[in-house]
Amino acid sequence: MATTPDPQDLSALVADCAACAGLCCVAPGFDAGDDFAFDKRALAPCRHLGSDNLCRIHETLEDQGFPGCARFDCKGAGPYVMQHIFPRKRWRKDRETLEAIAEAYRRMRAICDMIELFRVAENLPLSPSQETARRDMLDRLLPQTAWTADTLAQAEMGGLLSDARAVLSSFRDAATRR
Ligand code: SF4
Numbered sequence: 001m002a003t004t005p006d007p008q009d010l011s012a013l014v015a016d017c018a019a020c021a022g023l024c025c026v027a028p029g030f031d032a033g034d035d036f037a038f039d040k041r042a043l044a045p046c047r048h049l050g051s052d053n054l055c056r057i058h059e060t061l062e063d064q065g066f067p068g069c070a071r072f073d074c075k076g077a078g079p080y081v082m083q084h085i086f087p088r089k090r091w092r093k094d095r096e097t098l099e100a101i102a103e104a105y106r107r108m109r110a111i112c113d114m115i116e117l118f119r120v121a122e123n124l125p126l127s128p129s130q131e132t133a134r135r136d137m138l139d140r141l142l143p144q145t146a147w148t149a150d151t152l153a154q155a156e157m158g159g160l161l162s163d164a165r166a167v168l169s170s171f172r173d174a175a176t177r178r
């Protein structure tokens with residue numbers, strides 16, 4: 001029987017394209033240039049994305065003009081959105097679903113970037129109160145009850161990321177003690 005993934009499992013926060021739905025290949029737009037071989041509009045699937053939502057040129061991204069894709073790491077935002085927030089939803093079915101998934105993915109990416117910084121901060125010589133603040137903020141960034149589209153939007157409006165930046169700034173003295 002399939003088990004429900006633990007929403008607080010930090011080790012599960014890694015890019016896993018098989019557990020995702022090609023979110024980085026449909027949600028954001030990009031411009032032709034050094035990183036991408038052509039322009040793509042936001043919410044339009046890349047022309048190299050297969051119907052299985054996997055990249056058809058994954059092995060040759062750099063050679064085909066997509067070093068930006070080769071370097072990209074969603075840090076687990078895509079699988080989190082598709083496993084916890086929109087399980088069993090298919091973005092190809094309707095525009096409204098696609099827009100909702102893309103918004104959740106954008107917000108979750110920002111949270112995953114922040115989680116990475118708080119995980120790296122574990123290696124700093126933090127005081128006990130700073131370590132408590134680090135763990136508390138990780139709990140806010142990855143709550144026990146999985147994020148939903150609504151709670152992600154509320155967290156963004158409520159300033160979760162600016163709170164997290166403020167806590168990170170308070171670690172500056174520890175960074176200089178290293
Ligand atoms: S969002 Fe992440 S997991 Fe999903 S396809 Fe892109 S890199 Fe893979």
Ligand code: SF4
Nearest residue numbers: 025046048049055069
């Ligand atoms: S080239 Fe591949 S990895 Fe890059 S956006 Fe297109 S489908 Fe995704």
